[in-house]
Amino acid sequence: xxxxxxxxxxxxxxxxxxxxxxxxxxxxxxxxxxxxxxxxxxxxxxxxxxxxxxxxxxxxxxxxxxxxxxxxxxxxxxxxxxxxxxxxxxxxxxxxxxxxxxxxxxxxxxxxxxxxxxxxxxxxxxxxxxxxxxxxxxxxxxxxxxxxxxxxxxxxxxxxxxxxxxxxxxxxxxxxxxxxxxxxxxxxxxxxxxxxxxxxxxxxxxxxxxxxxxxxxxxxxxx
Amino acid sequence: xxxxxxxxxxxxxxxxxxxxxxxxxxxxxxxxxxxxxxxxxxxxxxxxxxxxxxxxxxxxxxxxxxxxxxxxxxxxxxxxxxxxxxxxxxxxxxxxxxxxxxxxxxxxxxxxxxxxxxxxxxxxxxxxxxxxxxxxxxxxxxxxxxxxxxxxxxxxxxxxxxxxxxxxxxxxxxxxxxxxxxxxxxxxxxxxxxxxxxxxxxxxxxxxxxxxxxxxxxxxxxxxxxxxxxxxxxxxxxxxxx
Numbered sequence: 001x002x003x004x005x006x007x008x009x010x011x012x013x014x015x016x017x018x019x020x021x022x023x024x025x026x027x028x029x030x031x032x033x034x035x036x037x038x039x040x041x042x043x044x045x046x047x048x049x050x051x052x053x054x055x056x057x058x059x060x061x062x063x064x065x066x067x068x069x070x071x072x073x074x075x076x077x078x079x080x081x082x083x084x085x086x087x088x089x090x091x092x093x094x095x096x097x098x099x100x101x102x103x104x105x106x107x108x109x110x111x112x113x114x115x116x117x118x119x120x121x122x123x124x125x126x127x128x129x130x131x132x133x134x135x136x137x138x139x140x141x142x143x144x145x146x147x148x149x150x151x152x153x154x155x156x157x158x159x160x161x162x163x164x165x166x167x168x169x170x171x172x173x174x175x176x177x178x179x180x181x182x183x184x185x186x187x188x189x190x191x192x193x194x195x196x197x198x199x200x201x202x203x204x205x206x207x208x209x210x211x212x213x214x215x216x217x218x219x220x221x222x223x
Numbered sequence: 224x225x226x227x228x229x230x231x232x233x234x235x236x237x238x239x240x241x242x243x244x245x246x247x248x249x250x251x252x253x254x255x256x257x258x259x260x261x262x263x264x265x266x267x268x269x270x271x272x273x274x275x276x277x278x279x280x281x282x283x284x285x286x287x288x289x290x291x292x293x294x295x296x297x298x299x300x301x302x303x304x305x306x307x308x309x310x311x312x313x314x315x316x317x318x319x320x321x322x323x324x325x326x327x328x329x330x331x332x333x334x335x336x337x338x339x340x341x342x343x344x345x346x347x348x349x350x351x352x353x354x355x356x357x358x359x360x361x362x363x364x365x366x367x368x369x370x371x372x373x374x375x376x377x378x379x380x381x382x383x384x385x386x387x388x389x390x391x392x393x394x395x396x397x398x399x400x401x402x403x404x405x406x407x408x409x410x411x412x413x414x415x416x417x418x419x420x421x422x423x424x425x426x427x428x429x430x431x432x433x434x435x436x437x438x439x440x441x442x443x444x445x446x447x448x449x450x451x452x453x454x455x456x457x458x459x460x461x462x463x464x465x
Contacts (some may be wrong), residue, residue: 008244010342012370035374040385042366043376065339065371108343 011063011111012037015198016048017147018059019157019188020117021181022125022140022173026209029117030185031059031145032036032220033202044222051213053078056091056118057206058098062132062146062202063111070110073101087174091118095128095136102134109133113144118208125173125208137164146193147199154188178207183220186218244350246298248272250283251422252384253353254412256396257362257377261433262355263314265292265409267417268442269424276424284430284438288313290431291356293325293334296381297350297369299353305348308337327363331373341369351381357434379465380412383420388412402431414445 013210015036020029031048034041049059050071059076060067077097081089089097095116102110109132116128129142140161143151162170174181182205189203203218248270255264270278277457283302284294287309295302312333316325325333331354341347347369355364365375391412400408406429417423425447430439453459 008347010345010347010370012368012372014372037368037372041389042372042385043374045376046374063370063372065335065342065368065373068335068371068373069339107336 011066013111013146014042014064015146016061017143017151017189017192017196017199018048018061018113018115019151019155020059020115020127020129020141020184021155021176021185022117022127023176023178023181024173025123025125026127026178026181026207027057027117027119027127028178028181028185028205028207029057029059029107030109030113030189030203031061032147032189032199032217033204034198034200036198039197047204049204050075051206052089052094052116053091053118054088055208056089056094056116057208057213058094058114058116059144060112060114060142062113066110067112068102070098070112070114074098077101080163090121091116091126091128092120092138094118095126095138098128099128099134099136101209102130102132106133113148115142115144117206119210120173121212138172139164140174143188145199147189147196150192150195151188154191158184175203178209182207182216189218189220240258246301248298248299249278249422250281250299250302251420252380252382252388252416253283253296253351254295254380254384254388254392254409254416255353255355255364255378256392256400256405256409257355257364258400258402260361260402261357261362261431262292262364263402263405263409264353264355264430264432265413265427266294266296267413267424267427269422269426270299274421276422279424279426280442282428284428284439286430286432286439287330287354288316289324289436290358290417290432290440291325291354292432293330294353294355294381294430295350297351301348301350305337305350305352323429324348325387326358326361326459327354327365328358329385330354330356331363331365331367331375335367335371335373338367338369338373342370353379353381356432360434383416383423384412387415387419391415410445414447417445 018031035046114130120126132135207214253266266283270281352367366379367373380388425444
C-alpha cells in the first residue's frame with residue numbers, strides 16, 4: 001500500500017533554554033519563558049521551571065506536552081514518597097528517579113531536555129544534566145535546550161570546571177558567590193537571546209539555598 | 224483473488240491497524256481574549272471538506288458545564304466526539320451534587336490529558352482547542368493542540384488565527400477591555416481572517432462567558448469592503464493579462 005502523505009509527527013519542539021549552576025551552598029536554576037512552534041510564538045510567559053521537592057528544582061525544554069507529563073509524573077511519585085517515608089525526596093534521589101522515568105520510555109521517548117538543580121544531603125549545590133532518554137551525570141553547571149550550544153561553551157570558559165577524570169576527585173561546584181552566579185546566568189541568557197530565536201522574552205531565575213527558594217525575573221529582548 | 228487495485232482504500236483482514244492521519248471535515252481558526260468581565264471567543268461556522276466549503280452552520284463553540292466555553296478548530300467529528308466525553312464528565316460532576324463544579328482550569332487539564340493520551344496512541348483527535356471560562360471571579364483562557372501542547376494566555380488563536388490574529392491582539396489587547404471594545408477587537412481579527420484565510424466563511428458567532436453565565440450570539444456576517452481602486456480595473460498595470 002503506497003503512503004500518500006507524510007506521517008503525522010507526535011513530537012514538536014517548543015524551544016527554550018535552561019541553565020543550572022551549582023555553588024558551595026546554593027544552586028541557581030534558570031530558563032527563558034518563551035514557548036514557540038515552528039516560526040510562531042505561542043506564548044511569551046510560560047514557565048519551564050518546576051519545583052519537584054523542597055531542595056530540588058527541574059528546568060526542562062523541548063516538547064512541552066512531554067515536559068508537562070514528566071513533571072506531573074515526578075510530582076505524583078514525590079507525593080507517594082512523602083506519604084511512605086514522611087520526608088522530602090533528596091536531590092540525588094530525585095535525579096535517579098528522573099533518569100529511570102526517562103529510560104522507561106526509551107522506545108517512545110519524552111522529548112524533554114532537563115537540568116535538575118538543588119542541594120544535596122550535605123547542603124552543597126548539585127546540578128544533574130540529562131539527555132532525552134535518561135543518561136545523566138552530576139556536574140557543576142549545565143545548559144540544555146535550543147540555546148545550549150551558545151551558552152555551554154561560555155560557561156565552560158567562565159567556570160573552568162576540573163576534569164571529572166582527575167584523581168583524587170575534585171569539586172565541580174563553582175567558587176563564585178551566589179550573586180556572581182546569578183549575574184553570570186543573566187549574561188548567558190542576554191547573549192543567547194541575541195542569536196537563538198527560541199530564547200527570548202523573559203528570564204526566570206530560581207535560587208535554592210539554605211534559606212529556601214527565591215525567584216526573580218529579568219526582561220530579555222522580545223524579538 | 225482480489226486485485227491490488229480493488230484493495231486500495233479498503234481495509235483487508237490481515238492489514239496492519241490504521242489510525243486517523245488525515246482530517247476530513249475541518250473548521251478553521253478560533254480566536255479568544257480575556258476582557259474585563261470574562262472571556263470573549265469567536266469562530267466562524269464553516270466546515271470545509273478539503274477545498275470545498277461543505278457546511279456553513281457548524282457550531283464550533285459550545286458551553287461546557289456552568290463555567291466554561293470550548294471552541295475547536297480542526298476535524299469536526301473529533302470535536303463532536305470530545306463533546307460526548309465532556310458530556311459524560313459534566314454529568315458525573317453534577318451527580319456528585321455537592322455544590323462543586325468543574326471549572327475552566329480543571330477542564331483544560333482534562334482536555335490536555337485526553338489529547339496527550341490519544342497522541343501517545345498515535346491516534347490523535349485532530350483539533351486545536353480553546354478553553355475559556357470564569358469561576359469565582361478568576362478568568363481563565365487556555366489552548367490545547369492535537370499533540371497535547373497546552374498553555375494559558377490573555378489571548379489565544381488557533382490555526383491561521385495564530386499567524387494573522389495574534390499580532391493584532393498583541394498590539395491592541397490590554398487589561399480590562401470593555402465588552403464593546405473586546406467585540407470590536409475580535410471582529411477586527413475575524414475580518415482579517417475572512418479576507419486572508421480561504422477556509423473562512425462570513426458567518427460567525429461570538430461567545431461571551433462571565434461569572435453570570437454564557438451567551439453565544441446568533442450567527443451574523445461581518446461587513447467587508449472590496450471597493451479598492453486596484454480591484455476596479457485589475458489589469459490596468461498589465462494589459463492582456465487576466
